[in-house]
Amino acid sequence: MKRTRILGWSAILVIFVAAFAMGFKVANEHSLDKGYEVGDMATDFSLKNVDDTMVSLSDFEEAKGFIVIFTCNTCPYAQAYEDRIMDLDAKYKSQGVPVIAINPNDPAAKPGDSFAKMKERAAEKGFTFPYLFDEGQKVYPAYGATRTPHVFILEKTASGNEVKYIGAIDDNYQDASQVEEKFVENAVDAMLAGKEINPKTTKAIGCGIK
Amino acid sequence: MNRLIVLVLVILVGACAEKKKESQEADGEVNEVSTEKTANADVKFPVYDFESFEPLLHKDDGATYVINFWATWCKPCIEEMPHFERINAEQKENNVKVILVSLDMPNMWKSRLEPYVENKDIQSEVVILDDPKQNDWIPKVSEEWGGGIPATLIYNKEKRTFYERGFTYEELNEALHQFIK
Numbered sequence: 103m104k105r106t107r108i109l110g111w112s113a114i115l116v117i118f119v120a121a122f123a124m125g126f127k128v129a130n131e132h133s134l135d136k137g138y139e140v141g142d143m144a145t146d147f148s149l150k151n152v153d154d155t156m157v158s159l160s161d162f163e164e165a166k167g168f169i170v171i172f173t174c175n176t177c178p179y180a181q182a183y184e185d186r187i188m189d190l191d192a193k194y195k196s197q198g199v200p201v202i203a204i205n206p207n208d209p210a211a212k213p214g215d216s217f218a219k220m221k222e223r224a225a226e227k228g229f230t231f232p233y234l235f236d237e238g239q240k241v242y243p244a245y246g247a248t249r250t251p252h253v254f255i256l257e258k259t260a261s262g263n264e265v266k267y268i269g270a271i272d273d274n275y276q277d278a279s280q281v282e283e284k285f286v287e288n289a290v291d292a293m294l295a296g297k298e299i300n301p302k303t304t305k306a307i308g309c310g311i312k
Numbered sequence: 313m314n315r316l317i318v319l320v321l322v323i324l325v326g327a328c329a330e331k332k333k334e335s336q337e338a339d340g341e342v343n344e345v346s347t348e349k350t351a352n353a354d355v356k357f358p359v360y361d362f363e364s365f366e367p368l369l370h371k372d373d374g375a376t377y378v379i380n381f382w383a384t385w386c387k388p389c390i391e392e393m394p395h396f397e398r399i400n401a402e403q404k405e406n407n408v409k410v411i412l413v414s415l416d417m418p419n420m421w422k423s424r425l426e427p428y429v430e431n432k433d434i435q436s437e438v439v440i441l442d443d444p445k446q447n448d449w450i451p452k453v454s455e456e457w458g459g460g461i462p463a464t465l466i467y468n469k470e471k472r473t474f475y476e477r478g479f480t481y482e483e484l485n486e487a488l489h490q491f492i493k
Contacts, residue, residue: 177385178385178417178420182417248458248459248460249458249459249460269447270446270447273444273445273446273447273448274444274445275444275446276417276418276444277444280444285447301447304447305446305447305450305451305457305458305459306446306447306450306459307415307446307450307459307460307461308459308460309385309386310386310388310460310461312387
């Protein structure tokens with residue numbers, strides 16, 4: 103009788119511990135899924151560029167910050183923004199805030215986003231910024247990028263690269279001439295001037311990352 | 313009895329063949345998008361900006377609305393399309409209305425959207441939402457929406473739920489049955 107009771111208690115304990123462990127695991131995965139919020143410190147990475155060198159944020163010793171853009175070859179929205187991404191690099195690289203483009207798609211799911219195709223696209227368009235391949239798809243989940251194009255503006259601080267803005271490039275994907283608010287430009291200008299960024303996050307339709 | 317088995321088999325094989333076809337076609341990637349707008353004057357579907365579209369999200373007529381945001385270039389959207397079509401056909405008597413809201417770009421309306429709807433013989437209502445001010449209207453559909461598609465809003469008088477995800481038929485059916493008793 104006593105033995106049964108001990109067994110019963112042990113079973114309850116095992117179930118309790120297991121449930122706790124499972125709950126903990128789920129909670130953990132959830133916070134990973136969410137990615138960064140404004141104010142978080144962004145992780146550095148070492149990813150292969152279209153010129154076959156490896157690129158990390160720490161390579162840019164003089165940089166004041168970064169415009170990290172998850173983008174790709176195949177997404178119609180990413181294509182609509184290609185020229186504007188080039189304009190951002192032209193405008194802000196000299197001010198110490200270069201564009202770092204990252205293709206997060208798995209070429210097995212999106213053959214048009216293979217490393218070879220990235221090289222072709224970068225050469226065709228004459229990209230002036232690194233166009234990196236998120237091989238193994240480790241970086242985009244850490245940032246919490248969900249679509250292309252998806253922008254993360256980082257400011258280099260003593261304690262790391264702080265996320266200052268997350269969202270869209272501007273408020274009109276269709277027509278650059280009809281843009282009313284240049285979200286990224288306004289955010290970088292404010293960051294460089296030491297002013298409050300507003301808005302700090304924006305939303306846009308994009309292609310889901312595959 | 314034997315006939316029944318044969319019929320079930322035929323349906324199953326048919327469904328598999330159809331599925332294979334779908335996924336092959338969805339593999340077609342968009343390699344280049346012209347920024348030129350083709351003449352869209354005679355596009356077959358109603359074109360809304362968000363202001364004129366918004367009433368579709370707040371109808372109070374007793375029906376349950378399944379509002380699916382999609383585009384022809386969005387592979388997971390195309391994959392789940394048959395489930396929405398099936399729900400639309402099966403749930404008519406439960407007063408369920410499926411509205412497929414295309415976010416295709418204007419230069420794709422004639423070249424991709426119309427041929428897709430015609431070739432697949434889509435029966436659900438198709439409308440076009442053409443409003444580039446996405447940061448303004450995405451939160452008005454749902455505060456939870458980050459902007460990814462596929463995304464689906466199910467609502468009726470009593471209840472509304474937003475899903476930024478794709479569905480299997482079973483998942484969609486289950487979600488819908490929280491709205492229809």
